Amino acid sequence: MKRILAYSCLFCITFILSCKNQNTDMNENPLLTAFNTPHHTPPFNNIKVEDYMPAFKTALQEAKEEIAQIINNSEKATFANTILAMEFAGEKLSAISSIFFNINHAETNDEIQAIAREVSPMLTEYSNDIWLSEALFEKVKAVYNNRNEESLNDEQSKLLEDTYKAFTRKGALLSGEKKERYRVISTELSKLTLQFGENVLAETNAFKLHVTNEEDLSGLPSAIKDAAAQLAKAEEKEGWIFTLQYPSYVPFMKYADNRELRKEMFMAHSTRANHNDKRDNKEIVKSIVNLRLEKARLLGFDSHAQYVLEERMAQTPEKVNNFLQELLDASLPFAQDEVKEVKDYALAHGLEDELQRWDFAYYSEKVKSEKFSFTEEMTKPYFQLEKVEKGVFDLATTLYGITFKENKDIPVYHPEVKAYEVFDENDKYLAVLYVDFFPRAGKQGGAWMTNYGEQYKTTEGVDVRPFVSLVCNFSRPTEDAPSLLTYNEVRTFLHEFGHGLHGMLSETTFKSLSGTNVYRDFVELPSQILENWGIEKEWLKSVGKHYKTGETIPDELVDKIMASANFQSGYQSVRQLSFGMNDMAWHSLNDKFDGSVVDFEEQSMAPTELFPSVEGSCFSSAFSHIFAGGYAAGYYGYKWAEVLDADAFSLFKEKGIFDKETAKSFRDNILSKGGTKHPMDLYVAFRGQEPTNEALLKRSGLVK
Structure with missing residues (x-):
C-alpha cells in the first residue's frame, strides 16, 4: 500500500532547509533550522512533540508569504515566475508536514493526535487559500492559455497542465457562497478522516484476549x-495475550481449535468502531460520504466517484463497475466451489452447525494442509526477517544494480527503525531507505510505503534524492527465535519494497511528478509486480535459509508453496472485489445518505457474499483505506493493477525473470518516470501493448 498523508498542502514536496553544515543553538526548533544530518535527513533524535506546533505556525506564515509574492509579482505571468514558483513554495511547511503526519501513522500518541486535530484545519485553510485564490488562478490561467508562447518541454507541459487542472478541480471556478461552502467542506473532511483513523487505531489497541488456560491454546503453533x-x-x-494486530490475529484465526475464542477474536475485529460509543465511526462514515458528494456536486460532478475517476486510468464509474463485474463473473464460480469444499470438510470433521466467518480460515488451513501437505508455518523457519531483507535487497541489485548500506548515523524515529543509504551501480548515492518492521501501540495496522522527501531537481539542476520509508507489522522476535516471516509476509515485504523502488529510482525534474505521484490505479503496479518473484523457485531458494542450520529451503517445500499459490484464488479475488464494490457504492451515491451504514454495506457487498451475515459486524466502520486514507473511489485499483502486473510480468517470464534488459526497460519507462506522462503511455512504452485480463485470470487459475 502506498500511504497518502492525511493533510492538504500545495503539493507533496520535500524540504531541504539548507545544504550548509552549520552549528545551531540547541534552544532553536530543530524543524526550523538546517538539518545537520547525513543527506539532510529529518533530525528525529532532536525533535520533541512540543516543537511541532511552533514549527507549523512559522512555516505556514512563510508559505503564505511565498504565495503572496507570486500573486503580487507585477511582471507578466510565466511558467518560471508562476508555475515553477508555486512548485517550490511552502517547502518548509511540506517537510514539517511530511515528518509529522508520517509519525502520526507510525509512532503516534495522545499529544501527537491532539496536534494533528489542531493543525489539519490550518493546513486545509492554507491549501484552500491557494486553490480558491482568484488572483493566483488568473496568473495560472494566463500561463496555461499562452503555453504555446513558451518553449516548454514535455515535463514542464505536464506540470502546467496538472497545475491548471488542480485549480479547476479544487474550486477555483466557484464563486461566492459556493466557494465559501467548499472551504467549510474541505476543513470538515480533514477533521473527520483524521478522527476516523484515530478511532480505528484506538479500537484495535483496546482489545486483548488474555488466555490463562493452556488448553485454550490447542492448535496454535509454538511460535505463536x-x-x-x-x-x-x-x-x-500470567499466561498469553493475543491482539488484533495481524501477526497475532491472523494465525489465531487460522490455527486455534477453540471455536468460541475464534469467535471472540473475530467479533472484536469485525465490530471495531461499531459499538455506538464515543469511538463509533458510523456517523462519521455518513458525514464523510455526504460531504464528499456535496463537494463533487459543487464542482459539477454527479458523484464523488465521477470526480475522482476523471483523474484515473479507469476514467468513469461505469468502466470501474464493469471491470469489477467482469472479474466477479470470472471469480465467483470458483469461490463458491472453494467455500463449499471447506464447508464439506468442516461438516465431515466435527462442525455441527453452519460454517461461520470465524471458522473459514481455520478449516481452510486444514483443507490446504491435507491437499498440499503444506501450511505457512512450515515455511517460517526458512524466512528469517534479516535474510529475507537481504534477499529482497539482492533482488534489487540483480535487476537494477542498486545496493544498500546501513548507516547508523542517520537519525530514526524509533530504536527499531533502520536507515539504509542506497547507491546505484556506479556507487552514486540514490536515496535513504527507512525500514520499520514490527507492531506497536502507536503504529497503525497494515503495511505501507511513504516518503519523508521526494526526488526532484533544484533550479540549479542539483538532483535532490528521496527519503523513502517502508512500514510493516511483521511477527516480532521472541526470546527463543528471531523474527520469522510467514510466506504472506514475505510477499508483503516485496509489495512495499516495490513501492519503495518507485520512489528511490525516480528521475524527474519536478517533485510533484516524481516517484509515486501517479494515478492511484497505476501506483500499485510497481509494488504488485515485485510480488511475482515471490512465487518463483529460483528467488525463493536464494532467500529461504533455515534460521538455525542455514539449510536452503528444500525443493519439495518450494514446490508446495508454488502448488498452493492459487489455493482459494477465487475466494481471495471475490473478497478483494467486495471491498472495491463497497467503496464504489459509497462514493457513487448521488443523493444525501441518511440510512443505516450496516444495511447499505450489506446491500453493496451482497453480490460477493459467501457466508451468513453476522450481527454487529461492520466492515465500513474500520475501512481506513477509503475513510482515512487516499483510496476513496479507488480501492478497485488493487485489482486494476493486478491486471497490469500480471501482463507486465509475463514479459519477464518470456525474457527471463532476472533479465537485465527487461528490468532496465521497466526502470526507464515506468519506475523512473513518475507522473511525467499518462500511465497508459508509460505502460505501452514498456510492454508494447495495452494490458488485458487474460494474464491475470491465467495466473490465478481462474480459467476453466
Missing part, C-alpha cells in the same frame, strides 16, 4: 504461543 507469552510477560501478566 511464544509471542503471546512474551506479550503477557511484557504486561506483567
Whole structure:
C-alpha cells in the first residue's frame, strides 16, 4: 500500500532547509533550522512533540508569504515566475508536514493526535487559500492559455497542465457562497478522516484476549504461543495475550481449535468502531460520504466517484463497475466451489452447525494442509526477517544494480527503525531507505510505503534524492527465535519494497511528478509486480535459509508453496472485489445518505457474499483505506493493477525473470518516470501493448 498523508498542502514536496553544515543553538526548533544530518535527513533524535506546533505556525506564515509574492509579482505571468514558483513554495511547511503526519501513522500518541486535530484545519485553510485564490488562478490561467508562447518541454507541459487542472478541480471556478461552502467542506473532511483513523487505531489497541488456560491454546503453533507469552510477560501478566494486530490475529484465526475464542477474536475485529460509543465511526462514515458528494456536486460532478475517476486510468464509474463485474463473473464460480469444499470438510470433521466467518480460515488451513501437505508455518523457519531483507535487497541489485548500506548515523524515529543509504551501480548515492518492521501501540495496522522527501531537481539542476520509508507489522522476535516471516509476509515485504523502488529510482525534474505521484490505479503496479518473484523457485531458494542450520529451503517445500499459490484464488479475488464494490457504492451515491451504514454495506457487498451475515459486524466502520486514507473511489485499483502486473510480468517470464534488459526497460519507462506522462503511455512504452485480463485470470487459475 502506498500511504497518502492525511493533510492538504500545495503539493507533496520535500524540504531541504539548507545544504550548509552549520552549528545551531540547541534552544532553536530543530524543524526550523538546517538539518545537520547525513543527506539532510529529518533530525528525529532532536525533535520533541512540543516543537511541532511552533514549527507549523512559522512555516505556514512563510508559505503564505511565498504565495503572496507570486500573486503580487507585477511582471507578466510565466511558467518560471508562476508555475515553477508555486512548485517550490511552502517547502518548509511540506517537510514539517511530511515528518509529522508520517509519525502520526507510525509512532503516534495522545499529544501527537491532539496536534494533528489542531493543525489539519490550518493546513486545509492554507491549501484552500491557494486553490480558491482568484488572483493566483488568473496568473495560472494566463500561463496555461499562452503555453504555446513558451518553449516548454514535455515535463514542464505536464506540470502546467496538472497545475491548471488542480485549480479547476479544487474550486477555483466557484464563486461566492459556493466557494465559501467548499472551504467549510474541505476543513470538515480533514477533521473527520483524521478522527476516523484515530478511532480505528484506538479500537484495535483496546482489545486483548488474555488466555490463562493452556488448553485454550490447542492448535496454535509454538511460535505463536511464544509471542503471546512474551506479550503477557511484557504486561506483567500470567499466561498469553493475543491482539488484533495481524501477526497475532491472523494465525489465531487460522490455527486455534477453540471455536468460541475464534469467535471472540473475530467479533472484536469485525465490530471495531461499531459499538455506538464515543469511538463509533458510523456517523462519521455518513458525514464523510455526504460531504464528499456535496463537494463533487459543487464542482459539477454527479458523484464523488465521477470526480475522482476523471483523474484515473479507469476514467468513469461505469468502466470501474464493469471491470469489477467482469472479474466477479470470472471469480465467483470458483469461490463458491472453494467455500463449499471447506464447508464439506468442516461438516465431515466435527462442525455441527453452519460454517461461520470465524471458522473459514481455520478449516481452510486444514483443507490446504491435507491437499498440499503444506501450511505457512512450515515455511517460517526458512524466512528469517534479516535474510529475507537481504534477499529482497539482492533482488534489487540483480535487476537494477542498486545496493544498500546501513548507516547508523542517520537519525530514526524509533530504536527499531533502520536507515539504509542506497547507491546505484556506479556507487552514486540514490536515496535513504527507512525500514520499520514490527507492531506497536502507536503504529497503525497494515503495511505501507511513504516518503519523508521526494526526488526532484533544484533550479540549479542539483538532483535532490528521496527519503523513502517502508512500514510493516511483521511477527516480532521472541526470546527463543528471531523474527520469522510467514510466506504472506514475505510477499508483503516485496509489495512495499516495490513501492519503495518507485520512489528511490525516480528521475524527474519536478517533485510533484516524481516517484509515486501517479494515478492511484497505476501506483500499485510497481509494488504488485515485485510480488511475482515471490512465487518463483529460483528467488525463493536464494532467500529461504533455515534460521538455525542455514539449510536452503528444500525443493519439495518450494514446490508446495508454488502448488498452493492459487489455493482459494477465487475466494481471495471475490473478497478483494467486495471491498472495491463497497467503496464504489459509497462514493457513487448521488443523493444525501441518511440510512443505516450496516444495511447499505450489506446491500453493496451482497453480490460477493459467501457466508451468513453476522450481527454487529461492520466492515465500513474500520475501512481506513477509503475513510482515512487516499483510496476513496479507488480501492478497485488493487485489482486494476493486478491486471497490469500480471501482463507486465509475463514479459519477464518470456525474457527471463532476472533479465537485465527487461528490468532496465521497466526502470526507464515506468519506475523512473513518475507522473511525467499518462500511465497508459508509460505502460505501452514498456510492454508494447495495452494490458488485458487474460494474464491475470491465467495466473490465478481462474480459467476453466
